[in-house]
Amino acid sequence: MSVAETVFALLLRAYPASFRAAYAHEMSLVFRDMRRVHRGSDARFWAAIVWDVVRSAPAQRLQRSRELFSRNNQTGEGTIMKTMMAILAILIGAIEMVNALVEGRAAGMANLDGSAFLALTMVVVAGVLLLASGIALLRDWAAAVGLSQAAAVTCLAAFALVFRLNPTLSIFANILGIGFPIALLFFLRSNRGRGSRAPTMA
Amino acid sequence: MAKPPATGRSPESYLPLTPATFHILLALVDGERHGYAIMTEVVERSENTVRLGPGTLYGSLKRLLEEELVDESAERRDAESDDERRRYYRITKFGLSVARAEARRLESLVRTARRKKLIGLEPT
Numbered sequence: 001m002s003v004a005e006t007v008f009a010l011l012l013r014a015y016p017a018s019f020r021a022a023y024a025h026e027m028s029l030v031f032r033d034m035r036r037v038h039r040g041s042d043a044r045f046w047a048a049i050v051w052d053v054v055r056s057a058p059a060q061r062l063q064r065s066r067e068l069f070s071r072n073n074q075t076g077e078g079t080i081m082k083t084m085m086a087i088l089a090i091l092i093g094a095i096e097m098v099n100a101l102v103e104g105r106a107a108g109m110a111n112l113d114g115s116a117f118l119a120l121t122m123v124v125v126a127g128v129l130l131l132a133s134g135i136a137l138l139r140d141w142a143a144a145v146g147l148s149q150a151a152a153v154t155c156l157a158a159f160a161l162v163f164r165l166n167p168t169l170s171i172f173a174n175i176l177g178i179g180f181p182i183a184l185l186f187f188l189r190s191n192r193g194r195g196s197r198a199p200t201m202a
Numbered sequence: 203m204a205k206p207p208a209t210g211r212s213p214e215s216y217l218p219l220t221p222a223t224f225h226i227l228l229a230l231v232d233g234e235r236h237g238y239a240i241m242t243e244v245v246e247r248s249e250n251t252v253r254l255g256p257g258t259l260y261g262s263l264k265r266l267l268e269e270e271l272v273d274e275s276a277e278r279r280d281a282e283s284d285d286e287r288r289r290y291y292r293i294t295k296f297g298l299s300v301a302r303a304e305a306r307r308l309e310s311l312v313r314t315a316r317r318k319k320l321i322g323l324e325p326t
Contacts, residue, residue, distance in 0.1 A: 015257070023264065026237050026289055027256040033238040034256075052255025060261055 004035055008049065014057035016064040065145045068191065085187050086137035089151065092180050093130030096155075100124045119165055122158035123177075129154050133184075148188055152181035213299040216269070217307055222262045225252055227271065227293055227301040234275050234292035237263070263291060271297030 001009070008031045012024050031049070038045050100123040104112065112120065129151035136144035159177030219227070229235060229243040240263075241254050254262075266272040273294055277287045293301070315321050 019260075019264070023260040027260055029286060029288060030238045030241065030256045030259065034241075048253070048255060052257045056255070056257030056261045060257075060264075 002035075005032065011050065011053050014053050015060050018064060019060045062146070066142050081187060082137055085148075085184060086134045088180060089130045089134030089137065089148070089184065091134075092176050093127045093132075093134060093151070095127075095176065096123050096130065097127030100127065115161070115165055119158065119161045122154065122161060126151065126155040126158045145188060148184055152184045152188075155181040213296070213303040216271075216300045217304055219300070219304045220262070221252060222254055222258055223266065224301065224304050225254070226259070226262055226266065227297055227304075230272065230291060230293040231298070231301065234290045236288040236290050238288075240291070266297070267291075270294055271300055 005028060008028065009024075012020055012027065015024075034049075035045075100120050104120045107116070109117075129147065133144065133148040133151040135141075136147045141147075155177060159173075159181075162173075162177065225244045225248065226240055228247070229240045235243065237256070237259055241259055244252055244254055263272065267274065271294060272291050275290045275292055277289050279287055312321070
């Protein structure tokens with residue numbers, strides 16, 4: 001295998017394992033042919049190859065996540081867990097939004113300094129995302145996985161900032177702001193793990 | 203009329219096709235081809251304006267296989283140049299119906315553009 005083919009094989013790692021299992025060999029053959037007939041600048045050739053991977057690999061990864069997610073939802077256990085997480089996401093999202101707005105109003109929006117204003121805004125955004133991800137999970141929208149991941153990460157970032165401003169947060173606030181997003185990420189991850197043990201597409 | 207796939211969708215429900223998808227289907231209309239042959243056919247026919255990289259090509263082929271617009275024929279060596287066995291792809295009857303529907307859609311758009319004098323006059 002030439003250096004170029006080794007580099008291309010490394011680039012193929014950007015695609016999901018099931019896609020690689022089905023097409024990596026064929027893609028390598030195509031790459032070899034492209035390399036053989038290529039005339040001109042190497043930099044341009046590699047720029048086109050890398051651009052192609054950048055454009056197509058995320059789409060394949062997203063599609064794979066959707067497949068795994070919908071497959072896990074077909075099992076009874078998956079459905080119960082998913083419904084529970086969705087309801088919690090909606091409730092916690094709503095609580096976070098209302099709480100942030102009430103706190104902001106009580107403190108007086110005009111009196112808030114930059115960090116406090118940023119923290120409140122982030123909590124509101126996290127609440128909206130959690131609410132949306134809960135609805136997406138319940139309705140089996142294709143964007144459910146992406147939305148839930150974004151909600152969990154935003155929630156964690158928002159509460160890290162809130163915790164910095166106010167280290168004496170209640171246990172309840174810690175559970176809502178930190179415990180739930182971590183649980184949500186674990187749920188998404190464990191769904192993915194179960195799916196990946198399923199037979200891959202030929 | 204070609205038998206629709208298990209989803210029961212009509213050819214029109216697949217429209218509009220992405221340029222990559224339509225080019226791949228067009229390349230397969232003349233007969234079965236392996237990946238690289240599809241790629242070169244697309245580049246030649248489009249006069250180098252459309253270039254499919256390996257990721258875009260096989261990503262599109264995967265979707266076309268799932269949607270039953272294309273299927274695979276047996277692996278074999280390319281008679282002209284090949285050193286290794288390759289997977290060949292061919293368009294299904296349903297794939298042909300979808301490609302025809304897309305061609306008709308584009309034809310209708312071109313007719314409208316002609317009527318509005320955006321491009322050359324209506325052919326007589």
